Amino acid sequence: MATIKADKVLPLYRDMLRIRGFEGKATKLYEQGVLPGFLHSSVGQEAVPVGVSAHLDKDDYITSNHRGHGHVLAKGMEPERMFAELYARTTGYNSGRGGSMHIMDFSLGIVGANGIVGAGVPIATGAGISFQVNGTKQVAVSYFGDGAVNSGAFHEGLNLAAIWSLPVVFVCENNFYAESVPQSYAAKVGIAERAAAYGIPGVRVDGNDLFAVYDAAKAAVARARKGEGPTLIECQTFRWSGHFVGDPGVYRTKEEVEAWRLKDPLPRVHSWLEQHGVTAADLDTMEAAVADEMDRAAERGAAGPRPDPQAATDNVYAPEGVARA
Amino acid sequence: MRQILMREALREALFEEMRRDPRVVVFGEDIADPMGGSYKVTLGLSTEFGAVRVRNTPISEAAIVGAAVGAAITGARPVAEIMYMDFLGIAMDQIVNQAAKIRFMSGGQVSVPLVIRCQGGPGRASAAQHAQMLEAWFAHVPGLQIVMPSNPADGKALLKAAIRSDNPVIFFEYNGLYNVRGDVPEPEEDALEPIGKAKVAREGKDITLVTWSGMTRMALQAAEQLQAEDGVQAEVVDLRTVSPWDKSTVLASFAKTRAMVVAHQAVRQGGVGAEIAATVYEEMLDLVDVEIGRVGAKFSPTPFAPELESAVVPGTADIVRAARDVLSRGGRF
Numbered sequence A: 001m002a003t004i005k006a007d008k009v010l011p012l013y014r015d016m017l018r019i020r021g022f023e024g025k026a027t028k029l030y031e032q033g034v035l036p037g038f039l040h041s042s043v044g045q046e047a048v049p050v051g052v053s054a055h056l057d058k059d060d061y062i063t064s065n066h067r068g069h070g071h072v073l074a075k076g077m078e079p080e081r082m083f084a085e086l087y088a089r090t091t092g093y094n095s096g097r098g099g100s101m102h103i104m105d106f107s108l109g110i111v112g113a114n115g116i117v118g119a120g121v122p123i124a125t126g127a128g129i130s131f132q133v134n135g136t137k138q139v140a141v142s143y144f145g146d147g148a149v150n151s152g153a154f155h156e157g158l159n160l161a162a163i164w165s166l167p168v169v170f171v172c173e174n175n176f177y178a179e180s181v182p183q184s185y186a187a188k189v190g191i192a193e194r195a196a197a198y199g200i201p202g203v204r205v206d207g208n209d210l211f212a213v214y215d216a217a218k219a220a221v222a223r224a225r226k227g228e229g230p231t232l233i234e235c236q237t238f239r240w241s242g243h244f245v246g247d248p249g250v251y252r253t254k255e256e257v258e259a260w261r262l263k264d265p266l267p268r269v270h271s272w273l274e275q276h277g278v279t280a281a282d283l284d285t286m287e288a289a290v291a292d293e294m295d296r297a298a299e300r301g302a303a304g305p306r307p308d309p310q311a312a313t314d315n316v317y318a319p320e321g322v323a324r325a
Numbered sequence B: 001m002r003q004i005l006m007r008e009a010l011r012e013a014l015f016e017e018m019r020r021d022p023r024v025v026v027f028g029e030d031i032a033d034p035m036g037g038s039y040k041v042t043l044g045l046s047t048e049f050g051a052v053r054v055r056n057t058p059i060s061e062a063a064i065v066g067a068a069v070g071a072a073i074t075g076a077r078p079v080a081e082i083m084y085m086d087f088l089g090i091a092m093d094q095i096v097n098q099a100a101k102i103r104f105m106s107g108g109q110v111s112v113p114l115v116i117r118c119q120g121g122p123g124r125a126s127a128a129q130h131a132q133m134l135e136a137w138f139a140h141v142p143g144l145q146i147v148m149p150s151n152p153a154d155g156k157a158l159l160k161a162a163i164r165s166d167n168p169v170i171f172f173e174y175n176g177l178y179n180v181r182g183d184v185p186e187p188e189e190d191a192l193e194p195i196g197k198a199k200v201a202r203e204g205k206d207i208t209l210v211t212w213s214g215m216t217r218m219a220l221q222a223a224e225q226l227q228a229e230d231g232v233q234a235e236v237v238d239l240r241t242v243s244p245w246d247k248s249t250v251l252a253s254f255a256k257t258r259a260m261v262v263a264h265q266a267v268r269q270g271g272v273g274a275e276i277a278a279t280v281y282e283e284m285l286d287l288v289d290v291e292i293g294r295v296g297a298k299f300s301p302t303p304f305a306p307e308l309e310s311a312v313v314p315g316t317a318d319i320v321r322a323a324r325d326v327l328s329r330g331g332r333f
Ligand SMILES: Cc1ncc(C[n+]2csc(CCOP(=O)(O)OP(=O)(O)O)c2C)c(N)n1
Pocket: A066, A067, A115, A116, A117, A118, A144, A145, A146, A147, A148, A149, A173, A175, A177, A178, A179, A243, B029, B059, B061, B083, B087, B090
């Protein structure tokens, strides 16, 4: 089995439960019509950010995409302020200015979810430049989907990180679809294989296997911290929901979705924990606690104040002092 | 006349033009069946016309537009779809340095018969990267045509005209119009509207409201309100083509009313409204009693929170207020 120690697995399982619980609650609220904007659920993909974030410190950075709730929860965001942001309250992470698709917290190294597919890739490369310039041991992780790898931003971002040996880990969540377009249609080669084109390591793992993701990320993060350059990790996984909440997903068969549900990443960790001495009753208690946490977080998030229209244009610019006296 | 939705009118235009001209090809993200486009405008096209003429693309905006340019200058008539206007930035070089300039740079050897369809705009809490109105970026570039219809009949007739045009067209569909229903002529009529020609959507003698796309409906509502509450007869000019724009229709209306408000959903600063206002001033310098106002979004990205979005993006009330301002400045109110 993997390099992970048994006592580390339980908190990681809890993180996976929290992502699933957050997405479930957010989906329900969105379907009730109380959350504005778009919502993209990452249910089914929980093992990826949890396995990666296990190796990240608070001062490491991540860039995310439109499907970012799991990435940011695993990096330390609190559900209450996330819900507040989804509700567009001033108590949200972005004070109600960003919403789900732009959620950010720089104090946690979360450069942000992103509405532009591929945009986070070169931004993570740039974070790598600042770590190199400042001589820190920080790393940047960029999360993106199989759809993003066909953008110019992906190609250019990976190439730059490669030629300058930047401390970046590129994590592709290959869930086999970019909206309706199958990954196999959109490219003639696999995703991990593309690393060879940039002269960097590329690995493919079962993204629904927490331990496999954990190991691959461990090696990639260690390599980045040592100054040996970037790695591309392709995590094969699946989103159970439509592209966005409300998308009926007419481009996928029921059988395909069902088959992937059977590869649910959570029970795999659950049974590992049971085999390693954690009782089913303890796990049930944990699950109930997470569900309760999400209910309360959503309630408190919703209770935050609505933004003041007078303040609508705050923060367009930073104060310029002398230069803009 | 029959009534259909904007999205149906646009879809009919694509079907009719693809049937008429085998050189018309369509490509973009998620446009093929069963998806039929993120907003279902291309639904059914790939089933009828097949995978050579209707292609799903990877998420590769620069290549979508670049390939459309290449196809256009070598014998095809591509209609490329970019899912949101906000994503045109990724394809900017192909639009600005290639599509817009190839005819000119070649000394007129070749034309670029290309349509880039895109949609978006404010009003749905889509936040800063999915709600921009960026027509002013393109209005600054000679060689491009920017078409922004406000109703199903114009949408259909102008999309057909755009596909037949030998110039690159950025064809913008305001998202809030897709489910708007309106009179549309039967397909047999093959109705076309000329690119570059505005339409007087409502006649009036007191003030001219110049507008386009989603804002046209609000201007028409504003005109009703001005009539009801102030007895002011506002003339609404729906520009329809934002570049090159129809000066003569705007000037003719202004010569009659001597007062104007230009209203758009795009950010006011540097917006197309500034160009129109300045042009009217220049052309009408010898008239003394002219008053012009502008309505546009505040100088801010679009916030996520609905109450902030509506504070930034203008609506009917802003047009009414601006019209009253203009008329009272001119001492006519
Ligand atoms: C540049 C750009 N093009 C298109 C879109 C519209 N869009 C949003 S998500 C998406 C699919 C992304 O697929 P993938 O990268 O595989 O991520 P997934 O949704 O599968 O997690 C598309 C086409 C966008 N947001 N940005």
